[in-house]
Amino acid sequence: MPIIIQKYGGTSVGTPERILNVAQRVLDTQRAGNSVVCVVSAMSGVTDGLIKLSKQVSQKPSDREMDVLLSTGEQTTIALTAMAINSLGGKAISLTGAQAGILTDGLHTKAKIANISPRQIRKHLEEGFICIVAGFQGQTLQGQITTLGRGGSDLTAIAIAAAVRADNCEIYTDVEGIYTCDPRIVPDARKIDTIAYDELLEMASSGSKVMQSRSVEFAKKFGVPFEVRSSFNTNRGTTVKEETPGLENVVVRGISVERNQAKVTITNVPDRPGAASRIFSTLSDAGVVIDVIVQNVSLSGTTDISFTMNKDELEKMDSVLSTVVREIGAGEMVKKDGIAKLSVVGIGMRSHSGVAAKLFEALGNGGINIQMISTSEIKIAVIIDEDKIAEAANLAHTAFGLAG
């Protein structure tokens, strides 16, 4: 019998009514002739409520105790979901991360899955049960409760899919799938049927936050195809899988947009070993997440270094970097927000030239000035003024023929 993994996020199980809705879907999937494992998150709002409680008893709660606390959220959902399925005439059993055999390292609040022993899941499936597994959590060899950090429930689903060699892994969300561009920005954006792991990774790192990169990387590593789809209807979503020759025929898969960016230029950085590294190790130590970095060839013995980051990081950047700029004998630090990033992604780019030229031409025709350019093997990203981003996205979307 085919094994299907279904994962439902916090919004999909946010109320008792929605849990009953999920229960019916899961039951329908089983009745269509499948063995089903259903991974659920905490009901929306529950995790935030628990975090708020923790702040009321402790300024800095230990990671171990946060895991004991937060794991109750998913445990509540598995029990309710199993009850709901049983009340609809099905046969379901709930499993905590530990009971599902999800073994992790001991890095509390951001544990890594070390191993899954799917013995219990297999046994219950063979007995005809639907297994309802708590996402986001696991257990160490020593029996400590751990959580997997952000996006952890997706990771649970994909890891179980790998462990039981599932025939399908369905990630249910509040969107229909992955789009060629954000439909709120580009009205004629189209749902993508199939996308390669690497393309989704580039889209995700460029603002299309349907899935955490970590889960996609895990799926890629273990070769687990999965489908992102909506929990509010039965439409097919977007399948994410290994790249195939067929997938490469499309040059550009999609366009992603990231607003709220800021750019920093440090002028006259001495062109000697260690100067640039000093800047970026300082930022890394302080936990400032930076994105695009541009440094031009040095002709005069000094160079200008620019980089971008989320606008919210600007203040922290400033506080750790101003001393460093003086110490390495650079010029000044010029900050600018109100910018955005547009990325064009597609594995077909590898074998097709002219993508950059076509993008620059489309933006140029629209009178949009490109402030920075960054490229990877399957992505071209440009930094432009934020108030031009919608226009730019529509121009590029049309230029690459992405509309339906």
Place this chain on the structure above:
Amino acid sequence: MPIIIQKYGGTSVGTPERILNVAQRVLDTQRAGNSVVCVVSAMSGVTDGLIKLSKQVSQKPSDREMDVLLSTGEQTTIALTAMAINSLGGKAISLTGAQAGILTDGLHTKAKIANISPRQIRKHLEEGFICIVAGFQGQTLQGQITTLGRGGSDLTAIAIAAAVRADNCEIYTDVEGIYTCDPRIVPDARKIDTIAYDELLEMASSGSKVMQSRSVEFAKKFGVPFEVRSSFNTNRGTTVKEETPGLENVVVRGISVERNQAKVTITNVPDRPGAASRIFSTLSDAGVVIDVIVQNVSLSGTTDISFTMNKDELEKMDSVLSTVVREIGAGEMVKKDGIAKLSVVGIGMRSHSGVAAKLFEALGNGGINIQMISTSEIKIAVIIDEDKIAEAANLAHTAFGLAG
């Protein structure tokens, strides 16, 4: 180093502020030179909230899933309590029932403790940790989550006290201890310093619901003395322990009162084997909890049988018993509510006569009519009109010299 077990109920940990208060008390106990294990219940209201959620997804949730659901309540409290102690500069670690080594049978929602392996608790105590253990829950050998039913957190505390051979087991409640009578009824009721297990059991079964009988029986079985005291101050409470010669010197330890009782008399029950048994097995099968039973000697070939129960049970009793009354050829069923039970309890009664006489005299002098009488080795109970119960309790309290 002495080992102290402290148990705090739902009211004592009902808010973040109260959890911080408990944390401080626990920490003070450790700093006074003790190893401390703290057993906590779910925050007040949490369990009811979870039950309400379950009703919204299922009319009749399975016991197994109820346990998965309800056990999150205590798990939340242990994490918060450990965080609170750590934030006050202490060193605490939370343990779920499973982590604390509490092994139960598989009777979900009312599991019995089968064994406790206190290895983890001992190890953490030796490392200087305060152990915060989730009350009310355990795990089967197969790794299923179980709960212990009503009063389960007291049971957890007493079982751990037995397993680690604790020097003291303190049950914190919202009352000061066990009283000679309910102070809301008898204003000069006095807190009892020491009481025997059997006395508390008789008081508990007669309406003094400070502790569930089950926990007291468990403590008696394993010889674990414990103290019932208030979590809102540092006054000594009531110590409950084996009876000693000293304890027997007091004839009457206390008086307990149970309101909201109802009485049923079945007239002209044929005086042949099986008639009475048919009545009470029917009630037992239907889960009707009955209390006092009185049957007089039969002189005429038939007899009247009377019994009491909580008023709320009356309707269920009626629905299952009316047919039986006809089938066994008895007369009629006479129901009466508006009655109450007063019990006088003391192990000293065994060796002292005249207790019943003194009680009947006191009530008689007050013009209070006794409708039924029931006695055990250490208890005399009378059924009277509910509107006379306060007067009766005060008369008896004075007659036996229980005031301070």
